[in-house]
Amino acid sequence: xxxxxIFAILLIIAGALGLGYGSFSYTKDxxxxxxxxxxxxxxxxxxxxxxxxxxxxTIVAGAVLLLFSNKRS
Numbered sequence: 001x002x003x004x005x006i007f008a009i010l011l012i013i014a015g016a017l018g019l020g021y022g023s024f025s026y027t028k029d030x031x032x033x034x035x036x037x038x039x040x041x042x043x044x045x046x047x048x049x050x051x052x053x054x055x056x057x058t059i060v061a062g063a064v065l066l067l068f069s070n071k072r073s
Contacts (some may be wrong), residue, residue, distance in 0.1 A: 002069060004065060004069040005011075005066060005070075007065065008062045008063070008065035008066035008069060009062065009063070009066065011058050011059070011061055011062030011065065012058075012059050012062035012063060012066070014058055014062075015054075015055045015056065015057070015058030015059035015060075015061075015062060016050070016055070016059065017055070018050065018054060018055035018058060019055035021048050021050070022049065022050055022052075023047055023048060023050060024047070024048055024050075024051045025027040025045055025046065025047045025048075026045070026046055026048075027043050027045050027046075028043070028044055028046065029041055029042070029043055030042050030043070030044045031051075041047075
């Protein structure tokens with residue numbers, strides 16, 4: 001299997017996951033304070049929304065790559 005076919009399949013999978021989940025969250029430390037032996041840390045949870053058009057576009061791009069890689073082989 002060529003590298004282009006593998007990349008195309010990965011694009012299709014990524015697009016499907018983007019459509020399926022729609023968003024993902026991650027936690028980051030934003031502020032830290034040290035007061036003697038006491039340490040205070042504030043953690044923020046950020047949510048990133050994945051637009052539907054991005055998921056569909058990724059699937060279409062992967063499908064186009066897969067189709068054109070089959071015709072070249």
